[in-house]
Amino acid sequence: MKTAFVFPGQGAQYIGMGEEFYNNFKIAQDVFNKSEDILGINMKELCFEGPMEQLSLTEITQPAILTTSYAILKVLEDKGVKADVTAGLSLGEYTALLYAGAIKFEDAVKLVRNRGKYMQEAVPEGDGKMAALIGIDIEGTHRLIKDLRDNGIIEAANYNCPGQIVITGESDVIEKAVALAKEYGAKKAVLLPVSAPFHSSLLKPAGNNLKNDLEDIDITPLNCDVISNVTADYINENEIKDLLIKQVCTSVYWQQSIEKMLNDGVTRFIEIGPGKSLSTFIKKIAKKQKTKVDIINIESIKDLDLLI
Structure with missing residues (x-):
């Protein structure tokens, strides 16, 4: 049985994430303490107590999720749990690269803090938006984008799973896309916060x-x-930097990445970090592929005990 570790991205954050692991495992404490020393911010207080407004600031959210996911990962590794392949959704790809030994934690946590800052500063607030299209297929999404392209920048941001694609671009054209999405097969379209x-x-x-x-x-x-x-394919270390640069401003092929794993015989997926969104996506992707999989989410001690 081939196993994959998968790691969540921005949006998975919540107050209290990682606290159980910090309170019960020294190896998790070391990760949080190291993150604080490197960044000079109170990571424990932000993750465990909030406030949510500050935890949700992009340049805080990204290192906070990375720190939480990596702390849980280190506990799993200490318990002898291993994976054959790994991937992460957007920001989560940095934790996947940590697991694969490609980068050091001290470099990764600084990179994602700056990544969040750069992403926030790239476009003036209000000039760009994102929207989730529910119940639409890839072909319908591409037709919608093609038909509205003359109105401004509109692109596919995330291919999450069958029936869920996120679009991104300039505010006016994204709002038009939301209004027209049902004509292209969407059951609903929702602007994202x-x-x-x-x-x-x-x-x-x-x-x-x-x-x-x-x-x-x-x-x-x-x-x-x-x-x-x-x-949505295997990489080598020579490609990593270029791909991380492109990842910021191009589509996330999550559905296609999971399909690649399924086609290559992965039957167990372990989602490590806050939230359960990736597990939900994987269930839908596997169902479409008519493949039976074992999906485990690890964000609490109870989850860990069930896995071990």
Whole structure:
């Protein structure tokens, strides 16, 4: 049985995430303490007590989720749980690269803090939006984008799972897309409460800034397979920096990444970190593929006990 570790991205945060692991495992405490030392912020207080408004600031959210996911991952590793392949949704890809040994935690947590800052600053607030299209297929989404392209920048941000695609771009055209989405097969379309048009070409300045940061980062050989959001395929260490730059301003091929794993014989998925969104996506993808899978979410001690 092949196992995959998958890691959540921005939006999974909640007050109290990681607290049980911090209180019960020294190895998790070390991760949170190291994160605080590196960033100079009270990561424990933000994750365990909030307030939610501050925890949801992009430049705080990204290192907070990375720290929480990595703390839980270290506990799993200490318990001897291993994976054959790994991937993460957007921000979560950094935790996947940590598991694969490609980057150091101290580099990753600084990178994602800056990544969040760059993404927030790339587009003035109000100039860009994102929307979730529910019940639509890929073909319908592409027709909608093509038909509205003359009105402004509109692109696919996330291919999450069958029937759920997120679009991104300039505010006016995204609002038009929401109004017209049912004509293209969507059951509903909902504007998302985000502060920038993530994973759109509007965020190229953020990618350029990230490129400068990545020049100072050492990438080491991968010790397990990693699937990239940008390609939905396996990568090698020579591609990592370029793919992390592109990831900021291009589509996240999550559905296609999971399909790749299923086609290659992965039958057990362990979602590590806050929330259960990836588990929900994987169930829908596996159902469409008519593949039976074992999906486990690890965000509490109870989850860990059930796995062990």
